[in-house]
Amino acid sequence: xxxKLSARANAPKLGTWIVCLVLFAVALGARFALIQxxxxxxxxxxILGFGLLLVACRYRGL
Numbered sequence: 001x002x003x004k005l006s007a008r009a010n011a012p013k014l015g016t017w018i019v020c021l022v023l024f025a026v027a028l029g030a031r032f033a034l035i036q037x038x039x040x041x042x043x044x045x046x047i048l049g050f051g052l053l054l055v056a057c058r059y060r061g062l
Contacts (some may be wrong), residue, residue: 010057010059010060011041011057012053012056012057012062013056013061013062015028016052016053016056016062019049020050020052020053020054020056021049023045023046023049023052024045024046024049024050025048026041026042026045027042027043027045027046027049029039030042030045
C-alpha cells in the first residue's frame with residue numbers, strides 16, 4: 001500500500017497553487033497598501049483565490 005500517494009490524492013496541482021498564490025499576493029498587497037489595484041479587484045482576488053483553493057482540494061485533477 002502506497003500511503004504517500006493516497007495522502008496526496010486530492011492535493012491541488014502546481015499550476016493551481018501558483019494561481020492561488022498570485023491572487024492572495026494581490027489581496028495582501030492591496031491590504032497593506034503595497035499596490036493599489038482598487039477595492040473591487042482586491043476583494044475579488046481574495047474570494048477567487050480562496051474559492052479556487054477550496055475547489056481544487058475537493059476535486060481531483062484541478
